[in-house]
Amino acid sequence: MTVPIYGDDMITLLHSTAEELAELEFRFGTTQTAVVDDLIEDSCWSGEPSLEPYLGGKGSAEQRLQALRAALAADDKNSADKSTEWQVSMSQASKLAELGEECPICGGTGQWPGLQGFVACKPCGGAGSKVPTSTIPNSIPN
Numbered sequence: 001m002t003v004p005i006y007g008d009d010m011i012t013l014l015h016s017t018a019e020e021l022a023e024l025e026f027r028f029g030t031t032q033t034a035v036v037d038d039l040i041e042d043s044c045w046s047g048e049p050s051l052e053p054y055l056g057g058k059g060s061a062e063q064r065l066q067a068l069r070a071a072l073a074a075d076d077k078n079s080a081d082k083s084t085e086w087q088v089s090m091s092q093a094s095k096l097a098e099l100g101e102e103c104p105i106c107g108g109t110g111q112w113p114g115l116q117g118f119v120a121c122k123p124c125g126g127a128g129s130k131v132p133t134s135t136i137p138n139s140i141p142n
């Protein structure tokens, strides 16, 4: 961390328009370019594949800013998609639970959020429902 500000203030600077930039840079005591450099060169964003071409001070200030903005936008979209996906899973779980058909392991969601994205429930194969009785060896077909 080489700039004197964190998270939200950095994002504010990154998304500021040319008109408000001077005032914001004065208020935060750092520059947009410094924030871009810090995030690309020395943060958890440094490993981001779309930013790799800019590592080591490569690209113009404008190119670096645009690349970082794009990476942040993609990450925001990814988070929103995950949240939507989880809501769908929860809704499926409550429907299955109402019917008494929910998988006892995942509770009907079929998956759960893990560090590397969603983890599918193995016992129900991600379906969220109890294993169909037809697959239990001792069941008698109708």
Ligand SMILES: [Zn+2]
Pocket (backbone or CB within 6 Å): 103, 104, 105, 106, 107, 108, 109, 110, 111, 121, 122, 123, 124, 125, 126, 127, 128, 129
């Ligand atoms: Zn399950």
